[in-house]
Amino acid sequence: MTRAYNFSAGPATLPETVLEQAGAELLDWHGAGASIVELSHRGPEFMQVASEAEADLRTLLSVPDDYAVLFLSGGATTQQALIPLNFAAPGQAADYVVTGHWGKTAIKQAHPYVSANVAADGEAGGFRDIPARADWRLSDDAAYVHVTANETIHGVEFRDTPDVGDVPLIADFSSSIASEPVDVSRYAMIYAGAQKNLGPVGVSVVIVRREPLERSGQPRAPIFEYARHAQSGSMLNTPPTFNWYLAGLVFKWMLAEGGVEEFARRNQRKADALYAAIDGSGGFYRNEVAPAVRSRMNVPFFLHDDGLDKAFLAEAKEAGLISLKGHRALGGMRASIYNAMPEAGVRALVGFMDEFRQRHG
Amino acid sequence: MTRAYNFSAGPATLPETVLEQAGAELLDWHGAGASIVELSHRGPEFMQVASEAEADLRTLLSVPDDYAVLFLSGGATTQQALIPLNFAAPGQAADYVVTGHWGKTAIKQAHPYVSANVAADGEAGGFRDIPARADWRLSDDAAYVHVTANETIHGVEFRDTPDVGDVPLIADFSSSIASEPVDVSRYAMIYAGAQKNLGPVGVSVVIVRREPLERSGQPRAPIFEYARHAQSGSMLNTPPTFNWYLAGLVFKWMLAEGGVEEFARRNQRKADALYAAIDGSGGFYRNEVAPAVRSRMNVPFFLHDDGLDKAFLAEAKEAGLISLKGHRALGGMRASIYNAMPEAGVRALVGFMDEFRQRHG
Incomplete structure (x- = not known):
């Protein structure tokens, strides 16, 4: 790989x-x-x-x-x-x-x-x-x-x-x-x-x-x-x-790269794109955190059917997207999108999530 | 370098x-x-x-x-x-x-x-x-x-x-x-x-x-x-x-490399060579530790004239031998010869010490 x-x-x-x-x-x-x-x-x-x-x-x-x-x-x-x-x-x-x-x-x-x-x-x-x-x-x-x-x-x-x-x-x-x-x-x-x-x-x-x-x-x-x-x-x-x-x-x-002001802008765009993909999935994905306090760094989300979790992780890995498994305390998925995660990485994840939903929805 | x-x-x-x-x-x-x-x-x-x-x-x-x-x-x-x-x-x-x-x-x-x-x-x-x-x-x-x-x-x-x-x-x-x-x-x-x-x-x-x-x-x-x-x-x-x-x-x-038994043999040879160079220097170099408890890992030594310390360190560095300055608590020199220091390194140090002594003795 x-x-x-x-x-x-x-x-x-x-x-x-x-x-x-x-x-x-x-x-x-x-x-x-x-x-x-x-x-x-x-x-x-x-x-x-x-x-x-x-x-x-x-x-x-x-x-x-x-x-x-x-x-x-x-x-x-x-x-x-x-x-x-x-x-x-x-x-x-x-x-x-x-x-x-x-x-x-x-x-x-x-x-x-x-x-x-x-x-x-x-x-x-x-x-x-x-x-x-x-x-x-x-x-x-x-x-x-x-x-x-x-x-x-x-x-x-x-x-x-x-x-x-x-x-x-x-x-x-x-x-x-x-x-x-x-x-x-x-x-x-x-x-x-x-x-x-x-x-x-x-x-x-x-x-x-x-x-x-x-x-x-x-x-x-x-x-x-x-x-x-x-x-x-x-x-x-x-x-x-x-x-x-x-x-x-x-x-x-x-x-x-432009300091923390620039990373604040990038991080907001990354988080907005990922939460939009979750919220716009018609319930296929969900994040349960109150929107006003949603983290820009760690985005936990769940598939509507946790029977799909394994397939999601395996196919994501095939697509070059790794370490998406959620913490054992919560289950589901988690995408951590710190400063070093490029916007292209979040776009790739969002693209994969949309495509996975269409295949399994 | x-x-x-x-x-x-x-x-x-x-x-x-x-x-x-x-x-x-x-x-x-x-x-x-x-x-x-x-x-x-x-x-x-x-x-x-x-x-x-x-x-x-x-x-x-x-x-x-x-x-x-x-x-x-x-x-x-x-x-x-x-x-x-x-x-x-x-x-x-x-x-x-x-x-x-x-x-x-x-x-x-x-x-x-x-x-x-x-x-x-x-x-x-x-x-x-x-x-x-x-x-x-x-x-x-x-x-x-x-x-x-x-x-x-x-x-x-x-x-x-x-x-x-x-x-x-x-x-x-x-x-x-x-x-x-x-x-x-x-x-x-x-x-x-x-x-x-x-x-x-x-x-x-x-x-x-x-x-x-x-x-x-x-x-x-x-x-x-x-x-x-x-x-x-x-x-x-x-x-x-x-x-x-x-x-x-x-x-x-x-x-x-052969485990700790092999390193014990190498370390003893390295320590023996270095202490022999010090003890055999006619007082140009000295180590003051009782021979029975001398460390095989860290060999502090002093030049007979600490006015030569700077020259020793500078010329050693030129010869590709670095980090020989003693701890500030003691002054002088210290050669640490842990497992990862090859025997060739100790030979090079001993050779340099002999040569330095001949030039400055």
Whole structure:
């Protein structure tokens, strides 16, 4: 098989040019005599890679100067454990807004360290909508409010930043970071596993306001302290250098393509085309999420007859469209259409869906 | 520059054939239509990569069946924080034998969770020897004894497994794992960041006896629980797939080359040649570690006149020998000669050292 259109939810498709460049310099990085994966993280070669990646991400997301940008090992789940350790006193209240699977995971990881208050929960409605802000039951003394900007499994996305007053707002942006402009200053911290929009799995990006790091938290190992990671430029220990490097190549690609403003336009067109194909299928396909909060990144959909699921997946694969199987929690299909999924890939999927419907409808 | 001999302490040199294979299949893994770095960790392609890597590592190290083999994100430092969380009650005593920088790091990470007893400490002697077992002051009720099998910075290595009776023995094998046969059954847990002998940075290997995992530890986030990682086959969250894959290629390379018995022979020859060049230099070069505990993996050495350090490094680089600068804690030089450093590389280094001495002696 040549390269297919890969709709995996993460690890996810990367720009082909990024993989080509990584492959071309895999044995000898820019004449260093070694691969970037073989060089010391403290040597001049990797220090250049690391600082360019940080600078490029700051440019992409217009990160204010009073925010640290960290590149850490461990995924978003690890950050979900570190958040209370760094931002809450032991047993202090913290508010969680649950709009899907990952919001629940965030609470599980925080549970040993804080009194997690479920301020709002979409589960009764099958996570098909986001509870209205007016109905959130926020605590009086919460250390922070945690939201999931985009729920990868349930396909539900905040379309604007919720107002939580002066309480620090922390958001899991794993599956939508850099998909559109974001006002970082509205958040105390944004975090994201890289494996959807930013690059390979194995590195997480944490964008965090510096000031609160110095004064809050609870007893924890030094390696769990964001402040120490910030002070050391994410080199408190050996960072995942190759993952950081690959993410840096993706950042340069995003800048060259026009930045997050351009990706916001492309992503909206891709999502519009795919939802239109679903909604216009006369019930052959369906997506159950309230239109106002439908994710532009992850589009779960179901065939009217799940007896056709196997044929759909097999024929899609034949057509060069892979990784469309839905998450086991929901079944059905899911198309993840992150920045690196070209519009041509979505057109090919829509074309296949129409053609499949005509044959099996 | 073509590929140099790279003596970096970690991230470190990888087998050229491994990099060539990774490069060749970077855009399309075995006809999957996507890179292995782009495919779901739960898909059949990566599941195959993951299980082969585990099986190969079990073969290489003769891991007994009652041990779990975990592939985790985060480096050895993270494991140093997780060890007390998983093996000790809050504030319980744990014994640490400190034979260099990394033993001290292990205590720092454990400090919030246990009463760390320094059972032996080589610092007064500049970490040039390992305190005799008879002089260790072990606690009566320690949760475990922690040692560092090989100290990467100070170049000090345990040449046999210390007897600590029935107390669980835990060892940081980051810089010597798979360099020679090891009797895993003597340890409750062995852990290693991959970036020295096993592959790229960004994944750690934890080899841990299953039984104690189920009954010990202290309050901790689920993502910090080894038992959960073991139950989920290291897929409690998205693992660092590409790093795991690259490590798996290194395991296959080690097996094809003859396994750890063969590498033990090569490593001994490499170390013997390099120490002989140092000891036979009439004081031009010196290594200060007690011969009985000199590391076969990391050879720190000093020029008799540190005014020559810059010239040594520059001329070595000209000769295709890179990353020889010593750790900032010690200064001088360091040659790391892990499994992937060919004997020809050590011969080239020894030849250069002799020639440099003749010119500058």
